[in-house]
Amino acid sequence: MHLKDLNGTLPPVGDEGTGKSSALEGKPIKTGRPLETGMSLSLWLQTVRNNPLLNHRTTEDLPQSADVVIIGSGATGSLTALSLLQSPNPPKSIVLLEAREMCSGATGRNAGHCKPDQWRGFSKYAQAFGPDEAIKILKNEQQTWESLVSYVRTHKVDCDLWAGKTFDVYMTEEVAKLAEKTITEYKAAGGDVSKIDVITDPAEAERISRIRGAKALYAWNASTLHPWKLVAHVNKQSLALGLNLQTWTPVTKVSGSANDWTVHTERGNIKTPIVIHATNAYAGALLPETRGGIKPTPHMCNKVLPPSTFAGSDSLQNSYAVIYPTGTYTINSRPTSDGILLFGGAAPNQSKLLDYVAKDQKRRIDDSLTDFEPVTEAVRTLGTEGFEWDEPKRGSKVLYDYAWSGIIGRSADQVPFIGEVPEKKGQWICAGHNGHGMARIFTCAPALAKLVQGATWADAGLPNCFQVTKERLEKYRDPDWDLEETD
Numbered sequence: 001m002h003l004k005d006l007n008g009t010l011p012p013v014g015d016e017g018t019g020k021s022s023a024l025e026g027k028p029i030k031t032g033r034p035l036e037t038g039m040s041l042s043l044w045l046q047t048v049r050n051n052p053l054l055n056h057r058t059t060e061d062l063p064q065s066a067d068v069v070i071i072g073s074g075a076t077g078s079l080t081a082l083s084l085l086q087s088p089n090p091p092k093s094i095v096l097l098e099a100r101e102m103c104s105g106a107t108g109r110n111a112g113h114c115k116p117d118q119w120r121g122f123s124k125y126a127q128a129f130g131p132d133e134a135i136k137i138l139k140n141e142q143q144t145w146e147s148l149v150s151y152v153r154t155h156k157v158d159c160d161l162w163a164g165k166t167f168d169v170y171m172t173e174e175v176a177k178l179a180e181k182t183i184t185e186y187k188a189a190g191g192d193v194s195k196i197d198v199i200t201d202p203a204e205a206e207r208i209s210r211i212r213g214a215k216a217l218y219a220w221n222a223s224t225l226h227p228w229k230l231v232a233h234v235n236k237q238s239l240a241l242g243l244n245l246q247t248w249t250p251v252t253k254v255s256g257s258a259n260d261w262t263v264h265t266e267r268g269n270i271k272t273p274i275v276i277h278a279t280n281a282y283a284g285a286l287l288p289e290t291r292g293g294i295k296p297t298p299h300m301c302n303k304v305l306p307p308s309t310f311a312g313s314d315s316l317q318n319s320y321a322v323i324y325p326t327g328t329y330t331i332n333s334r335p336t337s338d339g340i341l342l343f344g345g346a347a348p349n350q351s352k353l354l355d356y357v358a359k360d361q362k363r364r365i366d367d368s369l370t371d372f373e374p375v376t377e378a379v380r381t382l383g384t385e386g387f388e389w390d391e392p393k394r395g396s397k398v399l400y401d402y403a404w405s406g407i408i409g410r411s412a413d414q415v416p417f418i419g420e421v422p423e424k425k426g427q428w429i430c431a432g433h434n435g436h437g438m439a440r441i442f443t444c445a446p447a448l449a450k451l452v453q454g455a456t457w458a459d460a461g462l463p464n465c466f467q468v469t470k471e472r473l474e475k476y477r478d479p480d481w482d483l484e485e486t487d
């Protein structure tokens with residue numbers, strides 16, 4: 001995202017490569033259901049090919065009815081199912097339907113980074129929703145991170161969890177000044193800055209970040225993890241509590257009326273009073289009212305093996321956002337697992353991908369792309385004297401290994417759509433996580449489960465601006481998005 005598009009603000013965490021300057025902005029973006037064949041395989045999906053949950057079907061046939069049907073087995077659908085099943089008054093039957101392999105959408109192909117926005121998005125959120133609501137959004141992200149880490153530790157989930165300092169590294173005076181302005185505004189509005197380390201001395205910022213030319217550095221707690229393994233653990237727990245999981249079962253339509261819905265699939269239909277749409281970027285295929293509010297936006301992730309000079313005790317020990325006025329690179333360094341680096345954000349192949357889609361707006365957006373263009377510019381900024389990337393004094397060079405694509409459910413106003421779908425009593429949604437679901441879903445999905453079971457919005461404990469309303473959907477509704485062409 002280019003700073004000139006940001007009206008004097010910084011991009012919130014999670015909006016680095018998907019924002020206003022994208023080639024798709026302002027144009028109808030369409031997608032139908034998830035691609036049935038030819039999809040790329042993320043690092044995560046590559047490493048679990050022998051896991052039986054990938055194509056699990058709890059029963060050979062679909063049940064004809066259920067108390068609750070959840071569509072989508074990413075983090076949202078899976079965690080909503082578990083939250084319902086662990087509630088004091090759980091539904092007697094829940095069916096979780098997934099179009100392809102379990103957790104093969106954005107959750108199974110993201111960068112595995114849970115980075116709560118502590119302050120960076122404050123000014124942007126405050127412009128949109130006011131300072132109090134902006135503070136609530138940021139508090140919610142911190143809560144989400146704490147809740148994810150606590151779940152993994154309590155249940156000893158084998159998912160390569162790393163918890164440590166994430167670095168925001170500001171690379172020019174211009175962005176460093178904007179960062180200073182943002183944190184000052186945040187503090188003045190009553191925001192909590194106690195968990196943020198601020199380094200404004202460039203020499204110190206360079207030394208700590210190991211990035212040549214760094215002007216300022218902000219650090220706070222975040223995590224990296226294997227997202228598929230996390231969701232697999234959630235679903236294992238749910239299966240033990242009676243969940244019926246059905247992979248390779250795309251939902252083609254939901255018909256009916258208030259609390260009397262039929263969920264249609266090619267394997268048969270399920271009658272249910274409650275449907276939960278956990279389809280994120282694909283929400284528009286089944287819920288036309290979300291077309292425009294939730295914009296499917298393709299995104300790339302790049303796997304890079306660091307050179308010997310960045311290995312062993314010299315390996316990176318933090319995750320990064322490297323911020324320039326023209327865009328932000330994100331680097332996920334996985335310090336507790338294999339030291340492999342994952343690059344995202346404004347990587348060159350990201351804009352190539354957006355151009356590719358923008359050239360033909362009728363093209364169905366899919367997640368089949370593995371085109372790899374080295375993220376050279378990004379990796380070359382790393383390293384101080386004597387720690388060069390491409391020509392290390394000894395050992396192996398950097399290896400640009402593999403890239404994969406996925407579809408982000410970009411929200412037209414930056415925040416997710418959560419709650420009962422207006423005028424469709426008994427249909428619920430939690431989607432539009434805007435490239436940032438890992439720092440949202442661990443509070444949003446349990447909150448949705450509470451709402452489904454009768455809690456008020458206030459009881460659910462989410463920022464007000466996350467609530468799905470008719471007004472919000474109508475404001476962003478895209479009349480040119482014609483599903484017939486795309487499904």
Ligand SMILES: Cc1cc2nc3c(=O)[nH]c(=O)nc-3n(C[C@H](O)[C@H](O)[C@H](O)COP(=O)(O)OP(=O)(O)OC[C@H]3O[C@@H](n4cnc5c(N)ncnc54)[C@H](O)[C@@H]3O)c2cc1C
Pocket residue numbers: 014033034071072073074075076077097098099100102103104105106107108109110111112113114115249250251252278279280281282283285286299300301344404405406407408409430431432433434435436437438439441
């Ligand atoms: C390349 C990439 C990198 C990212 N990096 C990060 C990151 O580092 N940190 C972060 O916080 N966020 C990141 N994100 C965003 C994050 O992955 C998402 O916000 C989050 O995973 C959304 O989870 P979800 O469960 O709502 O959606 P998904 O995980 O997309 O789950 C939706 C599921 O619904 C299924 N589905 C859709 N339609 C149907 C249908 N009709 N019938 C049946 N099933 C259906 C899909 O197949 C899919 O499995 C990234 C996203 C991408 C694509």
